[in-house]
Amino acid sequence: xxxxxxxxxxxxxxxxxxxxxxxxxxxxxxxxxxxxxxxxxxxxxxxxxxxxxxxxxxxxxxxxxxxxxxxxxxxxxxxxxxxxxxxxxxxxxxxxxxxxxxxxxxxxxxxxxxxxxxxxxxxxxxxxxxxxxxxxxxxxxxxxxxxxxxxxxxxxxxxxxxxxxxxxxxxxxxxxxxxxxxxxxxxxxxxxxxxxxxxxxxxxxxxxxxxxxxxxxxxxxxxxxxxxxxxxxxxxxxxxxxxxxxxxxxxxxxxxxxxxxxxxxxxxxxxxxxxxxxxxxxxxxxxxxxxxxxxxxxxxxxxxxxxxxxxxxxxxxxxxxxxxxxx
Ligand code: UDP
Numbered sequence: 349x350x351x352x353x354x355x356x357x358x359x360x361x362x363x364x365x366x367x368x369x370x371x372x373x374x375x376x377x378x379x380x381x382x383x384x385x386x387x388x389x390x391x392x393x394x395x396x397x398x399x400x401x402x403x404x405x406x407x408x409x410x411x412x413x414x415x416x417x418x419x420x421x422x423x424x425x426x427x428x429x430x431x432x433x434x435x436x437x438x439x440x441x442x443x444x445x446x447x448x449x450x451x452x453x454x455x456x457x458x459x460x461x462x463x464x465x466x467x468x469x470x471x472x473x474x475x476x477x478x479x480x481x482x483x484x485x486x487x488x489x490x491x492x493x494x495x496x497x498x499x500x501x502x503x504x505x506x507x508x509x510x511x512x513x514x515x516x517x518x519x520x521x522x523x524x525x526x527x528x529x530x531x532x533x534x535x536x537x538x539x540x541x542x543x544x545x546x547x548x549x550x551x552x553x554x555x556x557x558x559x560x561x562x563x564x565x566x567x568x569x570x571x572x573x574x575x576x577x578x579x580x581x582x583x584x585x586x587x588x589x590x591x592x593x594x595x596x597x598x599x600x601x602x603x604x605x606x607x608x609x610x611x612x613x614x615x616x617x618x619x620x621x622x623x624x625x626x627x628x629x630x631x632x633x634x635x636x637x638x639x640x641x642x643x644x645x646x647x648x649x650x651x652x653x654x655x656x657x658x659x660x661x662x663x664x665x666x667x668x669x670x671x672x673x674x675x
Pocket of ligand 1: 426517535536537538540552553554555556566567568608631634
């Protein structure tokens with residue numbers, strides 16, 4: 349049985365569905381602060397609760413035979429982390445420490461951790477690999493990097509076997525249309541553009557058009573949520589297949605950079621609609637250019653992304669048109 353913490357959230361719920369499709373047994377623990385009960389596949393066991401609740405975790409670890417844990421539960425907005433750093437350190441670091449303590453107490457050693465390219469800060473490389481220096485420029489990135497350090501120390505001291513996955517920009521939705529992205533408020537680019545093209549927002553804002561990029565707008569690496577799910581399952585299976593403790597870190601991206609304007613154009617093409625664009629100032633803490641080098645996970649776990657930006661926008665559009673009010 350795999351415990352998925354934060355399995356009612358956007359990425360977690362897609363990983364849960366794929367794990368179940370591949371015949372893994374899954375229990376989801378989520379406090380539903382931002383996740384949705386409806387996002388959790390009915391084949392999974394579900395417990396509403398918080399990782400800070402020691403007695404609940406004791407109950408879960410003693411009742412179920414938990415072989416591994418995937419941890420998706422976190423605050424993940426760069427801008428919010430700048431103005432509310434306390435909740436980022438409390439939820440992303442302190443609460444994770446409590447989860448790890450319960451794992452150690454119950455001899456559960458396999459752990460997959462959701463990290464981020466925000467750990468790199470403003471890299472000077474055109475393609476970011478895992479050897480690039482980690483110098484976060486916002487509390488969100490710092491909070492994730494702190495947990496990475498904790499995992500490294502715990503692996504040596506307590507025999508934890510873990511894989512850190514540093515996501516670039518997760519996007520897209522389940523091609524079967526059952527689950528998708530539903531944040532309140534929505535801050536991410538692709539859902540914001542699509543919700544505008546669906547008539548639910550009057551315009552789409554571009555945050556900054558004078559970055560040092562090809563068209564002046566920020567470049568990001570968009571990775572389909574099912575490519576992320578595939579990587580998580582490979583990572584878990586790798587931990588199960590190796591006897592020695594693993595302490596591994598991988599980037600998860602598409603290896604291709606698209607500017608904000610290019611993303612908007614793709615959304616216009618897929619939806620056959622024209623966006624009303626407003627140029628606004630750049631957001632604090634937004635690097636101009638973030639593109640992944642994913643060679644390490646390709647070589648070591650034989651993972652590679654299969655979905656294109658067009659697939660991402662198509663599946664996301666399918667989700668938003670069939671669920672205009674979210675779940
Ligand atoms: N962005 C934008 N308008 C929006 C939302 C995002 O111009 O309504 C830009 C944002 O400044 C960044 C890129 O799109 O350069 C991706 O932002 P998102 O919030 O989706 O992900 P992030 O890179 O912050 O994790």
